[in-house]
Amino acid sequence: RKEVEQDPGPFNVPEGATVAFxxxxxxxxxxxxxxxxxxxxxxxxxxxxxxxxxxxxxxxTAQLNRASQYISLLIRDSKLSDSATYLCVVIPRGSxxxxxxxxxxxxxxxx
Amino acid sequence: GAVVSQHPSWxxxxxxxxxxxxxxxxxxxxxxxxxxxQFPKQSLMLMxxxxxxxxxxxxxxxxxxxxxxxxxxxxxxxxxxxxxHPEDSSFYICxxxxxxxxxxxxxxxxxxxxxx
Numbered sequence: 001r002k003e004v005e006q007d008p009g010p011f012n013v014p015e016g017a018t019v020a021f022x023x024x025x026x027x028x029x030x031x032x033x034x035x036x037x038x039x040x041x042x043x044x045x046x047x048x049x050x051x052x053x054x055x056x057x058x059x060x061t062a063q064l065n066r067a068s069q070y071i072s073l074l075i076r077d078s079k080l081s082d083s084a085t086y087l088c089v090v091i092p093r094g095s096x097x098x099x100x101x102x103x104x105x106x107x108x109x110x111x
Numbered sequence: 112g113a114v115v116s117q118h119p120s121w122x123x124x125x126x127x128x129x130x131x132x133x134x135x136x137x138x139x140x141x142x143x144x145x146x147x148x149q150f151p152k153q154s155l156m157l158m159x160x161x162x163x164x165x166x167x168x169x170x171x172x173x174x175x176x177x178x179x180x181x182x183x184x185x186x187x188x189x190x191x192x193x194x195x196h197p198e199d200s201s202f203y204i205c206x207x208x209x210x211x212x213x214x215x216x217x218x219x220x221x222x223x224x225x226x227x
Contacts, residue, residue, distance in 0.1 A: 004154070043204050043218035044155065087154070098145070099206075099216065103154040 003027060004102035006088050012108045017078045021105045023071040023088030032091040033064055035073045037084045038104060044087055047073075078109045114138055115207050117219035124195055124226055131191045132222045134205030140185035141207035145216060146178075149202040161188050195226040 006023045013019050025033075033050035048055065050062040050071055061074040071088055085104035092100060114137040124130050134144055143162050147155040159180050161167040167180040179191040188207075192199055202223050206216040 008152075041202070041221075041223070043221050045218070098157050098160065099155075101154040101156075103152070 003092075003100050004088055004090050006086075006102040006105045008103055008105060010106040010108050012110060013078055014110055015078055015080060017109075018074065018076045019078055019107060020075075021073045021086055021088075021107075023073075023102055025069050025071070025088075025090045025100075027090070027092045028066075028069060029093040030069075030090045031093045033062075033071050034089040034099075035060075035062055035071075036087040036089055036101075038087055039084050044101075047086070075107075078107075080109050080111060083107055083109045113209065113217045115141075115205065115217045115219040117203075117205055117222050119222060120220060121223040122225070124224070126196055126226055127194055129191055129193045130195055130224060131189055132203055132205075132224075134188045134190070134207070134219050136186045136207040136217070139207075139209055141188075141209065142185070143208040144182055144188040145206045145208070146180060146188075146190050147204045147206070149204065149221075155204065158190075192224065195224070197226045200224055200226045 004025050035047040036044040037047045038044040048057050050064045054063040059076045063072045085106045087104045088102040090100045116135045118133045145160050146158045148158050149155045157170050158173045159167045159169045161180050161182040163182050163185045169175045182188040202221050204221040205219045209215050
């Protein structure tokens with residue numbers, strides 16, 4: 001089983017739609033979780049951290065389920081500019097902070 | 112703040128030659144720098160972690176004699192791909208960490224290497 005697994009998509013949605021991405025991780029001792037965004041041929045950029053209690057940043061909501069080893073990202077009112085690949089990232093406990101990236105889920109928002 | 116640059120942004124080289132990629136933290140001192148590689152449609156894979164003044168720690172399967180990492184100062188790390196082969200063609204991205212917590216990583220814009 002891969003360390004971090006994501007549905008590669010693509011998710012093609014119209015503007016204004018709500019879309020959700022899921023991610024599972026294999027290391028139950030993982031300690032930190034993030035969502036990054038990567039545009040084509042660009043470096044990844046931190047979108048938001050994921051906290052156990054769930055957290056929201058504008059149109060974006062992230063949730064963590066440690067029991068199921070599952071992370072989600074919800075995007076409301078999708079914008080054209082949201083089109084990108086969304087990377088689920090995990091830091092295993094004791095890894096000295098090394099980021100483990102999923103392959104990403106591609107989102108395409110259409111007008 | 113927290114800007115990381117990479118140079119060159121892209122490079123084409125012939126098989127058998129060596130290529131050096133620079134990673135600089137422009138407005139902060141980086142305790143740790145990380146080097147990643149990303150093949151098309153694949154996830155970023157950590158290649159090595161380097162701390163200023165000490166030897167890099169390589170991930171399993173990454174040849175340390177082929178991918179030479181030098182971290183001579185708190186603002187500069189270099190990755191040299193020696194005797195490059197076409198299978199080394201990839202997107203190489205560095206990141207720099209401000210504190211001891213590795214998750215505070217700021218990524219450079221990446222270097223696209225094509226070996227012909």
